[in-house]
Amino acid sequence: MSWEVPLTTRALITGITGQDGSYLAEHLLEQGYEVWGLVRGQANPHVSRLRKHIGDVRLVHGDLLDQGSLISAVEKVRPDEVYNLGAISFVPMSWQQAEITAEVTGMGVLRMLEAIRVVSGISGSRTPGGGQIRFYQASSSEMFGQVRETPQNERTPFHPRSPYGVAKTYGHFITQNYRESYGMFAVSGILFNHESPRRGAEFVTRKISLGVARIKLGLTDKLTLGNLEARRDWGYAGDYVRAMRLMLAAATPEDYVIGTGRTQSVRELVELAFATAGLDWRHHVITDSALTRPAEVDLLCGDPKKARDQLGWEPGVTFEELVTMMVESDLALLSRSDRPADEPLSFDHW
Numbered sequence: 001m002s003w004e005v006p007l008t009t010r011a012l013i014t015g016i017t018g019q020d021g022s023y024l025a026e027h028l029l030e031q032g033y034e035v036w037g038l039v040r041g042q043a044n045p046h047v048s049r050l051r052k053h054i055g056d057v058r059l060v061h062g063d064l065l066d067q068g069s070l071i072s073a074v075e076k077v078r079p080d081e082v083y084n085l086g087a088i089s090f091v092p093m094s095w096q097q098a099e100i101t102a103e104v105t106g107m108g109v110l111r112m113l114e115a116i117r118v119v120s121g122i123s124g125s126r127t128p129g130g131g132q133i134r135f136y137q138a139s140s141s142e143m144f145g146q147v148r149e150t151p152q153n154e155r156t157p158f159h160p161r162s163p164y165g166v167a168k169t170y171g172h173f174i175t176q177n178y179r180e181s182y183g184m185f186a187v188s189g190i191l192f193n194h195e196s197p198r199r200g201a202e203f204v205t206r207k208i209s210l211g212v213a214r215i216k217l218g219l220t221d222k223l224t225l226g227n228l229e230a231r232r233d234w235g236y237a238g239d240y241v242r243a244m245r246l247m248l249a250a251a252t253p254e255d256y257v258i259g260t261g262r263t264q265s266v267r268e269l270v271e272l273a274f275a276t277a278g279l280d281w282r283h284h285v286i287t288d289s290a291l292t293r294p295a296e297v298d299l300l301c302g303d304p305k306k307a308r309d310q311l312g313w314e315p316g317v318t319f320e321e322l323v324t325m326m327v328e329s330d331l332a333l334l335s336r337s338d339r340p341a342d343e344p345l346s347f348d349h350w
């Protein structure tokens, strides 16, 4: 009688309590993975929210600011794959706290790579096979910044416009460097903006969907925004986490742009979100120059051709479907008589 040993892939996700972490954990569990999440702090309030959605995730403590904790986490979990999603990810915050952004969003990548290198016993220069642990870095279209061409692809030069973008650019190149120096299977996904009903309330899509819901329900009458002319390539987070796994399942370690190939302005987003709830945005939206940024990224539009051709990845949810999904979700959330105590805050100051 033959005995088939079940092969389970074990993944360690940093940033598991964030938007992408929760969708990625769900996706990997569906694929039969054993999923571990790195969580920081001794009573992180985001963990109970995560637990409400996903029961099957195992947790390990660690912080991207603490090298020893990352080595211990990798030693304990012994993952096949590491997805580094942890970051200070809100761009305006990165001007207020530039140093901590560099430490978490930039140097945190180096610390995670070092943890993998040390635990894998990789020393000196190229090790045959570069160890067994595959590494995904959450790079960002913010690295393109003041764009040199449109649409942006894997060969478009970087010109980051925020301390966050600069930190991400360091993370991107150090990932590439560990691949080239040690032969590690280390890749970056250059992801354009992706959103969902789980998006943080400080980001513009969710700020708008929550604002529309509040206005529709008579809880407020105004929504204050910054630059309405900025253009982004907005996709759905649930689609984008599929691309992360495909990158680590590929035959060779390569970087990929993940976007939809379409671009819309904040103004177009506002118009559509208000119209979805039967409202005219011009009666409710005001702008405040205090919400504009010291240096703006005016236009982002990704070219996902390489991901389509080599990974077979396609976005499933359109911009219009995404906006409808988010507005309807926030209307339902704020209509509930048992509204959760951790209902997202309003962020008029961001």
Ligand code: NAP
Pocket: 014, 015, 016, 017, 018, 019, 020, 021, 039, 040, 041, 044, 046, 047, 062, 063, 064, 065, 084, 085, 086, 087, 088, 089, 090, 104, 138, 139, 140, 141, 190, 191, 192, 193, 194, 195, 200
């Ligand atoms: P998010 O919701 O802001 O989540 C960020 C995560 O980072 C949270 O789980 C947070 O955990 C964790 N974190 C913060 N500081 C940490 C530290 N010192 N050590 C360990 N973990 C820490 O971000 P997201 O939208 O899911 O994005 C995921 C990743 O993709 C980020 O790296 C982001 O920069 C990048 N990205 C996002 C987009 C997008 O449009 N969403 C596009 C391109 C790239 P706590 O619960 O401890 O705060």
Ligand code: G4F
Pocket: 089, 090, 091, 092, 139, 140, 141, 142, 191, 192, 193, 194, 202, 203, 204, 205, 207, 224, 225, 226, 227, 228, 230, 231, 232, 266, 291, 292, 293, 296, 297, 300, 350
């Ligand atoms: O939603 P946002 O804050 O996202 P941003 O700055 O594009 O960054 C997001 O996407 C990046 C990928 O490109 C990620 F790497 C990053 O972690 C994050 O997830 O702002 C989008 C646009 C900006 O041009 C901003 O100036 O919306 C404009 N905007 C106009 N009024 C506003 C507001 N943004 C925010 N957050 N709040 C406003 O009131």
